[in-house]
Amino acid sequence: MLNDAPCVEQIALHDPTESVGKWTATVAVQRGMDPRATEVVDAQSGATIDPARQAIDALNNRCVRLLPVLxxxxxxxxxxxxxxxxxxxxxxxxxxxxxxxxxxxxxxxxxxxxxxxxxxxxxxxxxxxxxxxxxxxxx
CATH class of the missing domain: 3.10.20 (Ubiquitin-like (UB roll))
Incomplete structure (x- = not known):
């Protein structure tokens, strides 16, 4: 969200062996979020995506949200x-x-x-x- 409007962008997945957890940490740092307190969820279902999965399989052509966690x-x-x-x-x-x-x-x-x-x-x-x-x- 940016000024109460959804912010949509496409992010290329460069490393086919990178995990969802590593991808989440990298993207979180780029956006000023704490990489250890951020998780990625499916934008439609709200389900948390397993951080151990390969990002290329789990995130390819998928809308996701980065959410802070406590x-x-x-x-x-x-x-x-x-x-x-x-x-x-x-x-x-x-x-x-x-x-x-x-x-x-x-x-x-x-x-x-x-x-x-x-x-x-x-x-x-x-x-x-x-x-x-x-x-x-x-x-």
């Missing part, structure tokens, strides 16, 4: 069922990568499912104040 750490505390008091917890810290504008619901639901944690029994809190955060809060 990296942040989340601590998942799982109550230990064996302790009678319930105060002991197992803790895992995971590094998450999410697009700007996604809700916490969309970002955390797959992670909670991976660790078999019931989504409805979870509460998201800020680390410094332990104030509860809504699942609809955007990243």
């Amino acid at each position: 990296l942040f750490a989340a601590e998942i505390m799982i109550p230990n069922a064996s302790n009678k008091t319930g105060t002991s917890t197992n803790s895992r810290i995971v590094l998450l990568r999410a697009r700007h504008g996604l809700s916490l619901n969309a970002v955390l639901r797959p992670v909670l499912a991976k660790y078999l944690i019931d989504y409805d029994s979870c509460v998201v809190v800020l680390p410094s104040s332990f104030d509860a955060v809504s699942w609809q809060t955007t990243v």
Whole structure:
């Protein structure tokens, strides 16, 4: 987007062995974006294109968008069922990568499912104040 208007340009793919990830980093630097915090998505479907794929196959004759992403750490505390008091917890810290504008619901639901944690029994809190955060809060 340039002045609230879509900016469309054709970019030649010079190296047939270059990966999508390397191409994304190169183009991001040329446009003043952080190469480690940028991903390429299909312009029509919004699906992220696998950075490990070869760019010549994945990007040829395709409209794509470069989107900034946010990296942040989340601590998942799982109550230990064996302790009678319930105060002991197992803790895992995971590094998450999410697009700007996604809700916490969309970002955390797959992670909670991976660790078999019931989504409805979870509460998201800020680390410094332990104030509860809504699942609809955007990243």
